[in-house]
Amino acid sequence: MTSPWSVGKRDARLSDLAGQFLRFGLVGLLGFAIDTGLTVGLERIASMPPFAARPPAIVAAMLVTWWLNRAFSFRVTAPQSSLGRYALVVAVAALLNYLLFLVGVGYGMGTVAAILAATAVSMVFSFLGYRHFAFGA
Numbered sequence: 001m002t003s004p005w006s007v008g009k010r011d012a013r014l015s016d017l018a019g020q021f022l023r024f025g026l027v028g029l030l031g032f033a034i035d036t037g038l039t040v041g042l043e044r045i046a047s048m049p050p051f052a053a054r055p056p057a058i059v060a061a062m063l064v065t066w067w068l069n070r071a072f073s074f075r076v077t078a079p080q081s082s083l084g085r086y087a088l089v090v091a092v093a094a095l096l097n098y099l100l101f102l103v104g105v106g107y108g109m110g111t112v113a114a115i116l117a118a119t120a121v122s123m124v125f126s127f128l129g130y131r132h133f134a135f136g137a
Helices: 004-045 050-073 079-106 111-134
Strands: none
Touching: 004 050, 004 111, 050 079, 050 111, 079 111
């Protein structure tokens, strides 16, 4: 039998998780805007093909989102302790994202649609990796 106090604690944990995921999503939207804007900008202004324009855009977006996820989403106060683990999650998520992006472009998706699809899939991986590995206890 569950005590009334454990139900309240579970509800509080779910509320904390929902708030954390919402903050993560907001940071992710900003990262998506940076990633997409730089990719499209490099394509159009610098005449770079999308496969070459995407890596610098990913790096820029991930630097911004690391800082915001650390401070805002996961509220970590000692960034140096999470940097190595964060870098590992970022590397795997970026590889997953980039490979899915290439598959999307290869199947005729537009650049923005391919970025969106790749980002949606890698977002779940990233949240779990950041929460449990990079910024987790």
